[in-house]
Amino acid sequence: MTLSEPTDCIFYNGTCVEHDPGRILQIFSIEVASISLDSGSVELYGYIATRDVIDPLLNYVISFIRDDPIIVRQGSVINMIGPKRGIDIYDLTLIEYDIRIKTGEHEKDDLQLIDGASIITHVGTWNRPCSICIPGDCGAVEINFSRVEPAVEATIEVLISEVQSSFSLSHGCLTSELIKEIQLFLKRFVVAVVMDSLIDLKFNVGTLPFNFDQRRCTFEAKTHGHDTQEIKTDFALLSVKVTWSTLPRGTLGL
Template identity: 65%
Template sequence: MMNRSCPYLLPTLLVFPWNIETRGAILGAVAGYDTSDEDACWNTSEVIDVENDTWGQIVKYTGSEEDERNTTEDHKGKIVISDDEGYSLNNILAKCRHRDGSIYGNMDIWWKKAYLIADRNETRLEAMALSDPTNCIIHDGICIQHHPGRMLQILSLELDKISVDGDLVELYGYIAVRDDVDPLLNYVVNFSRDEPITVEQGSLINMTGPKRGIDMMDFALTEYDMRIKTGKQEKDDLQLIDGASIIGPAGIWNCPFTIRIPGDCGAVNITLSHLEDAVEATVEVLILEVQRSFNLSLGCLTSGLNKEIRLLDGAIAKSCGLKRSVVAVARDSSIDLKFKLTSLLSSSSQHCCSFKSKTHGHDTKEIKTDFALISVKVTWSTLPDGALW
């Protein structure tokens, strides 16, 4: 299994007018990257100041908690490029809070119209939409009708520093992505107040989605509204993050980077990667012939990236089907799954399996362990070509 190394490139300081026409190119100009080098990650030591009522300005991140709070409270909208963690971007769109209703104001703004912000329904598109199409055109054994495309892969969500006492907090709310294939909400996490999740400060937030692959041919919008449950009533709870951020196709590809989302009482770090010529892999795990209870952790590496995605983490007591996971995989690369099984009564065991990416179809493998027989199915699909709405 190959881990991708990421040499760093120094950027060139350039200034562009910040408007809709240039929004797709400006991040690339800031970075000074060469898109032909898919291995290139970069650090930036220069910054640009560009002002605009909607998009805000690009500034150097200093790590100040007060600055982070002002970013959200004042709705100024900032893109923050940090040179201390490889590549870090914070693009908070201005005046887009859910709790005060400002995100629903001035619906003539391009991103609010393009991504149907007023529509709160979940995406209509299911995973595996083109896993078994009937209109393929086969040439030399390869389908030339359905093409891999640019996709966005969210690798992890991390609860960063929070301004509340105690190491553990109860979180609820959602983080979702809207894209050009279907701009309705594609949830990455979505927890109700009645069923919050308990998270330790500085630890990962288990992802429940996305429901299907995320298109990255143009822009995608990340929307979020998460709170910390502290009281008996919702009005007593604390706002963690609230707003929306644009993710553009410019910037580094095939290498992890981090979007930092600061809020009133803390921050969430979203680590993700643009993937060129990628397909959708839907991972389904069945637990068969259970011998004894155990805890299962399932990690995933995709497309040679060295950042693991946590797909599953929980206790297993009987035969069952586990939640479906959707991962983007670059063409001619693999998805590598790592199963870690542990029990209080015996030593742990680890088992790995890999699947080479395809345009369509599915692959299955069985893993025999001392705890259970595990069946793994990966279904391959491209995303639909063009919007569905």
């Protein structure tokens, strides 16, 4: 949320014309498309991250260390930790990855699932879900994404308070009238939203296995500022804050 409260706005008829919406890459999910091993489930570690013209440093989407791997099987969705900010795709975006299968006590015995880099360019379908499959030595990983324009970034934060009892919480997100749901795993996350469209957040709150209550809240995209809503349940109070911003102009090469 670099420009959530800018001081250099230029207004025309009440609208800021200095900070325009841009082109943002939205990643919906990352899935284990195939595993060549016959073991059923495996332990994975490593990372998938992006680089764009805004900042050449890695913007991590998933990251797991060898001492704390994740257990997956073919078709599993990998929990995303990011991105930490919107991913610019005005020209191209580099997807860098190194994911390994933990097989024993020593790292030298591990197997490589995928390793390398791919490029997603601005040439292709816009404002519709699509995917790329990254093949590797021992399987493949599928990245589901959309090129979104004209888009702003929404930094969404969920605060839990007034807890009455223990409960489970899962949440997802629909953005920009796209039918592909973004699976959310954190209490703070960044989503791309097309201007003049909505972001719809869905919360499942309750206790396993049957006592679940689904709540929703909706926000309309804007270039600056923030919005808040509260969701009162029998288990706790959920405070949802959305901070709006535009991506800065990129000047660095990849």
